[in-house]
Amino acid sequence: MATFDPSTVSTVELEREKYRKSEGLKSVITSVVSALVLVAVITVSLQNSPGWQQVKLTFFNWDVFVQSIPAVGQGLLLNLQVLFFAVIGVAILGTLLALLRTSRSAVMLPLRWIAAFYTTIMRGIPMLVVLYLIGFGVPGLVTSRISPTLLGTVAVILSYSAYIAEVLRAGFNDVHPSQRAAARSLGLTNLQTIRMVVIPQALRKVAPALMNDFISMQKDVGLISTLGAVDAIRSAQIMQATTYNFTPYVTASVAFICLSVPFILLNDWYSARLRKRELNGGTV
Amino acid sequence: MTKDTKAVLRLDKVTKAYGKNLILDHLSFDVHEHEVVALLGPSGSGKSTLMRCVNLLERVNDGQIWLGDTDITDPRINENAIRARIGVVFQQFNLFPHMTVMENIILASTHVLKRDKQESIDKAMSLLERIGMDKKAKSFPDRLSGGQQQRVAIVRALMTDPELLLLDEITSALDPMLVGEVLEMVMELKEQGTTILMATHEMSFAHQAADRIVLLRNGHIIENGTPQEVMEESQNPQTREFFSYFRNL
Numbered sequence: 001m002a003t004f005d006p007s008t009v010s011t012v013e014l015e016r017e018k019y020r021k022s023e024g025l026k027s028v029i030t031s032v033v034s035a036l037v038l039v040a041v042i043t044v045s046l047q048n049s050p051g052w053q054q055v056k057l058t059f060f061n062w063d064v065f066v067q068s069i070p071a072v073g074q075g076l077l078l079n080l081q082v083l084f085f086a087v088i089g090v091a092i093l094g095t096l097l098a099l100l101r102t103s104r105s106a107v108m109l110p111l112r113w114i115a116a117f118y119t120t121i122m123r124g125i126p127m128l129v130v131l132y133l134i135g136f137g138v139p140g141l142v143t144s145r146i147s148p149t150l151l152g153t154v155a156v157i158l159s160y161s162a163y164i165a166e167v168l169r170a171g172f173n174d175v176h177p178s179q180r181a182a183a184r185s186l187g188l189t190n191l192q193t194i195r196m197v198v199i200p201q202a203l204r205k206v207a208p209a210l211m212n213d214f215i216s217m218q219k220d221v222g223l224i225s226t227l228g229a230v231d232a233i234r235s236a237q238i239m240q241a242t243t244y245n246f247t248p249y250v251t252a253s254v255a256f257i258c259l260s261v262p263f264i265l266l267n268d269w270y271s272a273r274l275r276k277r278e279l280n281g282g283t284v
Numbered sequence: 285m286t287k288d289t290k291a292v293l294r295l296d297k298v299t300k301a302y303g304k305n306l307i308l309d310h311l312s313f314d315v316h317e318h319e320v321v322a323l324l325g326p327s328g329s330g331k332s333t334l335m336r337c338v339n340l341l342e343r344v345n346d347g348q349i350w351l352g353d354t355d356i357t358d359p360r361i362n363e364n365a366i367r368a369r370i371g372v373v374f375q376q377f378n379l380f381p382h383m384t385v386m387e388n389i390i391l392a393s394t395h396v397l398k399r400d401k402q403e404s405i406d407k408a409m410s411l412l413e414r415i416g417m418d419k420k421a422k423s424f425p426d427r428l429s430g431g432q433q434q435r436v437a438i439v440r441a442l443m444t445d446p447e448l449l450l451l452d453e454i455t456s457a458l459d460p461m462l463v464g465e466v467l468e469m470v471m472e473l474k475e476q477g478t479t480i481l482m483a484t485h486e487m488s489f490a491h492q493a494a495d496r497i498v499l500l501r502n503g504h505i506i507e508n509g510t511p512q513e514v515m516e517e518s519q520n521p522q523t524r525e526f527f528s529y530f531r532n533l
Binding site for chain 2: 181182183184185187188189197201
């Protein structure tokens with residue numbers, strides 16, 4: 001096969017490349033300057049607003065920020081634990097619901113209805129209400145104490161499974177029927193076909209949407225604080241109650257942002273890669 | 285065909301309807317061992333439906349289909365086991381885009397026939413070498429040309445040592461240059477004694493490769509004979525009309 005040697009291109013291409021580089025440099029300089037201007041405008045207008053000094057003391061107090069790090073950090077470990085188990089739970093329950101929703105066998109009909117009902121209702125109830133219903137309702141039902149962390153995790157799983165199930169269902173339906181036909185023609189069973197052909201392709205298609213829900217879930221595990229579990233938010237609240245300073249909440253927010261940024265970047269990168277692949281080297 | 289050769293595939297009054305729309309009307313014919321049968325006919329004549337019935341992707345409404353000694357229309361049979369005995373190649377290749385060429389090829393061997401993985405890889409490699417594509421084993425299907433994808437699809441269908449190979453218009457999605465390399469591969473399979481039932485629009489290829497031609501029209505068999513008998517000597521006006529469209533090509 002013939003190969004392309006970039007060092008032998010014509011002067012026309014060299015000239016074009018030089019022009020593109022200079023244009024690229026210009027746009028970098030423009031974006032740096034506009035960013036600096038924006039930061040300057042925000043800083044000046046904040047400094048000049050009458051209540052800024054007070055707001056700065058209660059929300060952005062550096063000393064309180066540093067003091068709050070150990071407690072908030074300790075709480076964040078609980079959030080991470082909850083997140084870990086919630087992700088596993090949501091993956092299992094969400095996939096199960098999606099499979100039920102897309103199954104076509106007659107035996108599954110009642111289960112299909114239940115799954116449809118579940119996803120419809122669950123996506124309609126505010127997350128906070130689900131937390132209260134599970135967190136305070138279930139202990140009332142069995143009249144014994146259950147760890148709020150456990151109940152919070154269950155509530156997060158129940159709520160998010162409904163969203164994830166719908167995303168996955170869209171993915172399953174998006175895999176072309178000819179792929180199933182090809183797999184079944186090779187003699188694969190229905191389950192093998194779903195596991196080895198449908199799910200891997202569906203996941204690829206809906207990966208950006210799934211990661212988006214994951215990022216959203218990452219911060220929503222902070223809501224378990226409403227049940228009394230001592231997580232990052234709850235720790236911040238405890239500190240705020242004693243010092244009357246809101247900076248610990250900012251500390252917790254910074255912690256959650258730090259958690260989500262890698263996944264946001266990963267998601268952006270992956271979406272861009274998918275897009276690039278679909279464009280197949282085009283420029284528009 | 286002599287009487288003593290075994291029928292690999294036997295269709296007996298096969299009937300298929302979608303609602304009240306009759307697609308296949310009591311079709312009967314055999315495909316014998318080492319025989320290449322070309323299924324011809326205009327679009328909508330029932331070729332693809334017949335292929336899908338043989339591969340159990342569609343359920344027949346009446347009649348029986350026998351694969352060797354098994355009645356594959358019997359609802360008590362294990363459909364997956366039957367499908368593994370038939371190799372299928374589709375018009376649109378239908379390779380799995382998330383798997384490499386090698387993974388595509390060995391999937392049925394390792395997961396349906398439960399053969400040893402290394403053994404499957406070795407076999408796949410030797411098949412790929414034969415079509416000069418061993419260097420593409422680790423590539424993903426979207427990096428291959430249409431002709432290469434279709435040849436990989438054929439190799440994938442051959443991995444389970446099928447008793448019968450179904451080729452469903454396998455060159456219809458390819459440009460004329462790529463058609464050649466795929467048809468060459470089919471000729472090679474014929475020489476090795478593979479039993480093939482193929483639906484095709486490549487008339488000259490059907491003439492050259494097929495031992496027998498079955499011509500379908502509106503769900504009926506209007507011809508069943510050697511290429512010579514069907515394409516050149518038939519006096520049936522419907523047959524002559526069908527082939528008249530291809531005379532000038």
